Amino acid sequence: MHKEGQIIDATVVLDIGKTNAKLTLLDTAGAILAEQRCPNSIVATGLYPHHDTERLWDWLQGTLASFAGLARISAIVPVTHGATAALVDDDGLVLPILDYESTLPQALAAEYEKLRPAFADSLSPQLPCGLNLGLQLYWLAKTYPQQFARARHILTYPQYWAWRLCGVAASEVTSLGCHTDLWQPQQGTFSSLVHHMEWTQLFPPLQSAWTALGPVRGNPALRDCQVLCGIHDSNASLLRYLEADAHEQPRTVLSTGTWAIAAAFGAPLDRLDETADMLANVNALGQPVACMRFMGGREFSVLAGASPQVCDVADIERLVHHGTVALPCFAESGGPFVGQTGRIVGREPRTPQEHYALATLYCALMSDYCLEVLGAQGPVTVEGSFTDNPHFASLLAALRPGREVAVSQDASGTTCGGWMLHRWGSVPAMVSTVVQPLSSEGLARYKEQWRALLTR
Secondary structure, eight states, X not given: XXXXXXXOEEXXXXXXXXXXXXXXXXXXXXXEEEEEEEEOOEEOSSSSOEEXXXXXXXXXXXXXXXXXXXXXXXXXXXXXXXXXXXXXXXXXXXSOOBOTTSOOOHHHHHHHHTTSOOHHHHOOOOOSTTOSHHHHHXXXXXXXXXXXXXXXXXXXHHHHHHHHHHOOOOBOHHHHTSSOSSEETTTTEEOHHHXXXXXXXXXXXXXXXXXXXXXXXXXXXXXXXXXXXXXXXXHXXXXXXXXXXXXXXXXXXXXXXXXXXXXXXXXXXXXXXXXGXXXXXXXXXXXXXXXXXXXXXXXXXXXXXXXXXXXXXXXXXXXXXXXXXXXXXXXXXXXTTTTSXXXXXXSOOOSHHHHHHHXXXXXXXXXXXXXXXXXXXXXXXXXXXXXXXXXXXXXXXXXXXXXXXXXXXXXXXXXXXXXXXXTTTOOOOOOEEEOOXXXXXXXHHHHHHHHHHOOO
């Protein structure tokens, strides 16, 4: 509790996900003092689909002003989704920030393919749309050469917001190493693509995610507030595990949101298959971590419907009994089955609760599949939006008998990770609850049925 009249020292985490942006005010113990959300919309008009950075900036400024009345803000930490970068000169953007779900011309993609580094070097798979950041930059350089030539810096997305707040340009390894084709994770250096395109000088000096770049500019209420370099959102969720024994004792973190990303500490990198959306992300310490992912939150929304209603165990058991299965995939971007059209086999769900149950079963089966293909060992901790689902973790535990599955009690590992960057060395207790496997007759047979129907 804070005493009445006491000035609270606080941290603000700016968390920009693909679907929503969130600003959170936290005290020195990591407790949330205030939180505001804003949709993260894409502007379809103009040169190409792009992020509405001005609307986010206006929302950010207004929310920071209200937070400044609640506490003394000593740091702002940007945390954002990956596969996104800004081209800036001294005055601002030279081109709008491209949406990574934009479809880029196939002719150009074929040209780019000749320049991509080998998967063995980049551990970055070839992905659809603009999910490889290197392809986005190549397309912009070829399509808008005059504007590209004006760029002084290429800033990955967390560092763009840091630069916008404090005016200091930086690069950071978690965003550079996030399926970009720009980084060699095992060497800790830029890839051959960056050197071939002569982009090396456009990337500012590397800084650690927790580095204070400088004070906030142009806001008297925040004149003593430092802006930290920032971090890729999935890697923010891993921070508390880096401070634990993750590398001595293998474990997996399943970070869930728009994307479901399994990060398997201790899993061998030589198991990674670029055709299955397997890759190495780079953690905040610069270490490669074997990962596999699918667009879990997006696919859940499609299957659960426009007005989702939480199911009960009976709804799940009914679908299992009838053999109703959803087969991938229900999103156009990423995942081991990208390019296939999702379909439902068996009796169609009849109620909103059954739709929710099918979505939960699908995401649990997909997560189990990813963990098995990765060779994930040790306990699994579920972070993020799926922690709100009352059945997801227990279903995952039932699909993986003998393996411990826990649910983080902090629904936002990204926010916690952002707070940790400011309080580096102050590790919050990893509060998680080990779940009991859901007891459902026929689930093992249901899993076998689903696996048998998969095609890759």
